[in-house]
Amino acid sequence: MPIALHTDLTAALRPILTELHQSPELFQTWDGHLELVAAGGLVVVKSKRAKGVVDSLFWGRAPNAQENKQLPEATAFAAIDRFLGLGAHLALSDALPEGTVLDAAYPHCAVKLSYRKKGAPKAKSLSMIFIGFNDEADAVSYAERSGETLPLVTTRPLMSAKLHEWR
Template sequence: MIALYADYIANLRALFSELDRRPEDFQTFNVRLELAAAGGLIVYETTRRKGQTDSLYYGRSAAGANQQISQGSAFSAIDRFFALGQFLALTVETNGRKGSSVIDARYPHCAVNFSYRKKGQPVTRSMLMVFIGFNDEADALQFAAATINSSALVAERPHYMERSYEWK
């Protein structure tokens, strides 16, 4: 069986929206989201340490070079990905090989590295995972069934490995 992540992504989407709209609610954060879709790449990167926030948002088309884009454009692209109907996650660590062997350019995928501590919280929470987005559960299950290296897909939640993990 394969683990489905629509509920997890819904919560992540809400947290991402909150951070984008009200960063002052967070004591610290370090967020890097890399969305690969339709041959292009969108990167949303922002960090707050010691009261200082640094951000970088850029995109690249299939044939182009990196180009700086607005925060709103980067946010919208990532938010559209998070609005898809179903998600699978890569284990990243599959017998010493990267999980990229199952990445199919026909499906958008997003690497999520998200660490934060809200004001008043005693500890920082962090997660690091790669998600593949699908229109619905049927598409996700069909993709999983056709994947040759099924061990590259997360089968059990919560997922914790040395280099990829749900919240800790």
């Protein structure tokens, strides 16, 4: 079954997150939760602005560490930005079957983001789980090896009960 690459989607997401980090005053509201697992470590970005109040938390866990530690905002956003800058991305179309885990050799990031820019007629939201690769050939090879064990997106746009592209 053919796979659907999501590099265009992650390329569009990257400047939105950069704006959110560098120019939050451009947004009326937002609610974001991103969890990146890469090289055995974890980076989590949680940020919300509602009724003019911003609440943010940035934390992570180093490879082989047991404890989570608070991270500087710039460090957390830089890790997410590096992931989004990879050469190719696949996405899951549904939750993983019980007992299935993603290959730790490939970084993956769960993104749940909704936002409304000032003056925009409506809010936009995205809920996806991305897997990052150096290039398209790596992504295709991974998809072929994964076979039917992983629910990878095969048609776009993805619109399922819990996961969806921009809407």
